[in-house]
Amino acid sequence: MLSFFTKSRIRGGVHAEGYKELTSADKIVSTFPLPKTLYIPLQQHVGKPAEPLIRVGDKVLKGQLLAYSQGLISSPVHAPSSGIILDVNDYPAPHPSALPIRMIVLETDGKDEWVKSKIVVDPFQLTPEDISLRVGAAGIVGLGGATFPTAVKLNMGRENSIDILIINGAECEPYLSCDDRLMQERADQIIDGVRLMLHGMESDRAVVAIEDNKPQAFYAMQTAARPYPLIEVIQIPTRYPMGWDRQLIRYVTGKEVPVGCRSSEIGVTIHNISTAHAVHNAIRKGYPLVSRVVTVSGGAVRRPMNVEIPLGTLISEVFKFCDVDLAQTARIIMGGPMMGDALPHTGLPTVKATSGVLALTESELKSTDVQPCIRCASCVTVCPAGLRPVDMANNIRMNQLDAAVDLGLKDCISCGCCSYICPSNIPLVQYFKYASGEVVARQQAQHKSEQTKRLMDDRNSRMERIARQQEEEERIRIAAKAERERIKAEQAAAAAEAVAQETLV
Amino acid sequence: MMVNIKPKSGAHIGAKASVSHIMWQVMLALMPATIFGLWLFGWPAINLFIITVLSAIFFEAVCIWLQGRAVKPVIMDGSAILTAWLLAMTLPPWAPWWVGVVGSALAIILGKQVYGGLGQNLFNPAMLARVALLISFPIELTTWANVSPLFFSNSPGLIESWHITFSGIDNLDAMTGATTLGYIKTEFSQNHLLSESLKDYSGLLNFIGWARGSLCETSVVLLAAGGVWLVRQGIIQWHIPASLLLTVTVLASIFHLIDDQHYVSPMLHLSSGGLILAAFFIATDYVTSPNTPTGQIVFGAGCGFLIFVIRTWGAYPEGAAFAVLLMNSATPLIDYYIRPRIYGRDRQGKPLEITKS
Numbered sequence: 001m002l003s004f005f006t007k008s009r010i011r012g013g014v015h016a017e018g019y020k021e022l023t024s025a026d027k028i029v030s031t032f033p034l035p036k037t038l039y040i041p042l043q044q045h046v047g048k049p050a051e052p053l054i055r056v057g058d059k060v061l062k063g064q065l066l067a068y069s070q071g072l073i074s075s076p077v078h079a080p081s082s083g084i085i086l087d088v089n090d091y092p093a094p095h096p097s098a099l100p101i102r103m104i105v106l107e108t109d110g111k112d113e114w115v116k117s118k119i120v121v122d123p124f125q126l127t128p129e130d131i132s133l134r135v136g137a138a139g140i141v142g143l144g145g146a147t148f149p150t151a152v153k154l155n156m157g158r159e160n161s162i163d164i165l166i167i168n169g170a171e172c173e174p175y176l177s178c179d180d181r182l183m184q185e186r187a188d189q190i191i192d193g194v195r196l197m198l199h200g201m202e203s204d205r206a207v208v209a210i211e212d213n214k215p216q217a218f219y220a221m222q223t224a225a226r227p228y229p230l231i232e233v234i235q236i237p238t239r240y241p242m243g244w245d246r247q248l249i250r251y252v253t254g255k256e257v258p259v260g261c262r263s264s265e266i267g268v269t270i271h272n273i274s275t276a277h278a279v280h281n282a283i284r285k286g287y288p289l290v291s292r293v294v295t296v297s298g299g300a301v302r303r304p305m306n307v308e309i310p311l312g313t314l315i316s317e318v319f320k321f322c323d324v325d326l327a328q329t330a331r332i333i334m335g336g337p338m339m340g341d342a343l344p345h346t347g348l349p350t351v352k353a354t355s356g357v358l359a360l361t362e363s364e365l366k367s368t369d370v371q372p373c374i375r376c377a378s379c380v381t382v383c384p385a386g387l388r389p390v391d392m393a394n395n396i397r398m399n400q401l402d403a404a405v406d407l408g409l410k411d412c413i414s415c416g417c418c419s420y421i422c423p424s425n426i427p428l429v430q431y432f433k434y435a436s437g438e439v440v441a442r443q444q445a446q447h448k449s450e451q452t453k454r455l456m457d458d459r460n461s462r463m464e465r466i467a468r469q470q471e472e473e474e475r476i477r478i479a480a481k482a483e484r485e486r487i488k489a490e491q492a493a494a495a496a497e498a499v500a501q502e503t504l505v
Numbered sequence: 506m507m508v509n510i511k512p513k514s515g516a517h518i519g520a521k522a523s524v525s526h527i528m529w530q531v532m533l534a535l536m537p538a539t540i541f542g543l544w545l546f547g548w549p550a551i552n553l554f555i556i557t558v559l560s561a562i563f564f565e566a567v568c569i570w571l572q573g574r575a576v577k578p579v580i581m582d583g584s585a586i587l588t589a590w591l592l593a594m595t596l597p598p599w600a601p602w603w604v605g606v607v608g609s610a611l612a613i614i615l616g617k618q619v620y621g622g623l624g625q626n627l628f629n630p631a632m633l634a635r636v637a638l639l640i641s642f643p644i645e646l647t648t649w650a651n652v653s654p655l656f657f658s659n660s661p662g663l664i665e666s667w668h669i670t671f672s673g674i675d676n677l678d679a680m681t682g683a684t685t686l687g688y689i690k691t692e693f694s695q696n697h698l699l700s701e702s703l704k705d706y707s708g709l710l711n712f713i714g715w716a717r718g719s720l721c722e723t724s725v726v727l728l729a730a731g732g733v734w735l736v737r738q739g740i741i742q743w744h745i746p747a748s749l750l751l752t753v754t755v756l757a758s759i760f761h762l763i764d765d766q767h768y769v770s771p772m773l774h775l776s777s778g779g780l781i782l783a784a785f786f787i788a789t790d791y792v793t794s795p796n797t798p799t800g801q802i803v804f805g806a807g808c809g810f811l812i813f814v815i816r817t818w819g820a821y822p823e824g825a826a827f828a829v830l831l832m833n834s835a836t837p838l839i840d841y842y843i844r845p846r847i848y849g850r851d852r853q854g855k856p857l858e859i860t861k862s
């Protein structure tokens with residue numbers, strides 16, 4: 001009864017139909033045929049794109065560094081297989097726009113030959129800084145979808161001396177089960193990764209949180225974590241978006257991350273279980289991040305599965321392997337169906353953030369028949385961020401973007417709960433993404449005009465100053481001339497006087 | 506390579522709900538009380554109900570046609586039918602045909618379409634129409650037929666019912682009377698005390714709905730059952746009905762305890778007039794009620810307070826329609842001041858203080 005009165009730890013959210021059983025029962029498929037060509041984007045992470053250090057025609061080995069990270073927040077890119085560099089150029093990005101971005105094109109030689117790396121005997125003898133360095137050098141980013149460079153996060157955790165490391169095993173997006181399978185099959189490796197992360201952050205408590213719709217993953221992880229009292233494995237309620245880092249932080253710690261702060265500032269850091277797995281591979285085996293487990297699912301997929309694929313594999317190849325019926329495919333989605341992006345075609349590569357590729361049929365999609373809003377307030381009820389999507393959307397429709405910002409547009413996390421629940425099929429998230437982009441564009445335009453104005457003002461004042469200077473110089477010149485003339489006249493007068501005196505004499 | 510030309514963001518899947526689904530669920534919840542009411546007051550009531558609903562569909566269709574939009578999908582969303590349904594439920598059961606037609610015209614045209622259609626109106630269309638009718642045609646709107654269930658001897662036959670609907674009730678005094686609340690009001694004006702005026706009152710009959718009153722708002726049991734079912738279905742939230750009923754009950758109890766000869770008991774309040782209908786079906790109208798739980802509690806309490814005030818001290822015996830309309834006008838204000846707290850911010854919208862232990 002007491003718990004009834006304490007502050008609720010979960011806010012909003014929806015019970016989305018899972019469809020995880022399509023893929024969650026079978027083992028991760030590791031027989032994906034090596035593609036002939038891989039397209040490796042230089043930017044697969046938050047921050048600055050990596051800078052290529054290879055040339056076209058170079059022969060590279062699997063795991064060899066192709067592009068180094070530049071800047072504080074960036075991540076390197078490695079060769080997903082051995083072969084020859086065909087091209088470094090712009091190719092369509094795995095993004096709804098499919099606009100071209102810089103990619104390295106690798107023709108594989110079929111040998112899949114690893115580059116030689118030194119293996120650390122006991123990584124717990126390494127300094128925490130060294131752990132961060134190795135994680136950074138392995139190109140590991142947040143694999144839950146945020147793709148923030150993991151090394152930067154480890155450093156922040158260490159600098160803020162965090163109290164608790166949360167490992168996100170929620171996997172709340174429907175259809176996706178790659179984390180579920182990874183936890184079931186590689187629990188020991190994940191737990192080892194968690195221990196390495198704890199060491200890297202000099203922290204001594206970790207909580208692995210798994211949604212209660214994945215009991216097998218929970219038992220596997222609990223068993224794997226038993227020898228390590230620092231690591232606690234807990235079950236959390238199944239409710240999308242439980243895997244939103246801030247929702248999970250509030251559920252596990254009861255603390256709320258203030259707006260504009262990083263979670264490490266309140267003593268918490270959160271990493272995904274796939275990231276922990278990648279950390280294990282990087283430190284124990286010396287493998288950089290060159291492949292990942294991807295859920296391929298949806299009504300149009302005849303062989304839905306979790307499959308380990310090299311990064312840079314085109315979606316068309318993945319679909320071929322999984323026998324996707326393209327005639328039935330109404331929408332291709334990268335990521336989960338709640339937050340994922342719809343892709344225009346299949347000629348786009350998979351990247352570090354690709355947790356799933358879905359081919360959904362028309363009947364699985366939300367209807368696009370938009371009805372008038374009846375103010376049912378479902379969107380207000382389900383919003384985990386405490387926003388009022390209905391009012392924000394109304395303001396955006398009337399082009400009152402400032403009012404939408406006042407209502408909290410910038411606090412929207414695009415989780416999609418509002419769009420999911422809306423009985424009128426209003427694409428609310430689409431509104432918010434449009435408005436956010438437009439607000440940034442307007443701010444840039446305003447900034448530009450302000451800069452132009454400042455430059456104009458500077459020029460005007462400079463010209464004025466020059467004119468004033470010239471005037472001053474002119475005045476001085478005139479004064480000097482007058483002075484000279486006066487002296488001259490005086491001298492002349494004096495001379496005349498002298499002459500007069502002489503004549504007098 | 507398959508080309509998908511409509512790039513779209515987030516929530517590619519969705520809950521299987523639609524506007525029409527919600528409307529039909531509400532109608533389903535109204536069904537028991539409606540069938541009971543139609544049976545209780547016989548053929549003239551059935552005529553009025555059908556006329557009201559059909560004319561609402563007609564007026565909605567005309568408005569949509571004038572706007573140059575496709576008529577069928579708008580009619581099929583069920584909102585006009587529901588509005589007329591709710592309006593008919595609150596009309597006197599044997600009211601003449603034109604009351605239904607004028608009521609529907611007021612509700613659909615003035616109450617909804619002039620604001621811009623579904624979702625845009627400030628006031629509940631059904632209540633707006635009901636109040637406009639009550640003020641314009643006070644006689645017709647306060648002529649309450651006696652209970653005369655179908656298949657009972659005092660129930661008018663089909664032919665007689667057409668006569669009642671299209672040219673009025675002949676034998677007015679024999680077939681009509683006052684509602685409980687109206688009767689009490691009249692008795693008070695003649696300085697009779699409650700114990701005297703409520704001699705013949707049966708709480709149980711009122712509770713079942715065996716009493717004079719509006720077409721389908723007499724049965725507390727059936728309306729409440731439908732309302733609770735709607736809450737359980739998740740179509741409406743509990744906040745408005747609970748706070749509305751609680752407010753009326755608390756206020757009525759306090760005054761009844763102070764003076765039980767001048768203030769009716771909370772049970773009588775709950776079991777008469779349109780209170781239950783208003784609490785579950787009228788005040789909970791999405792369009793015209795606040796959209797936060799706290800706002801809904803304030804809204805419901807406001808409705809309850811006004812209903813009690815109007816019933817107790819106002820000129821009209823029943824105040825549900827007025828109360829709902831008055832609170833409708835306060836909805837934008839409530840929504841402006843009562844906002845949910847945004848994650849990571851305090852109630853004023855400032856970022857939270859860092860609380861690192």
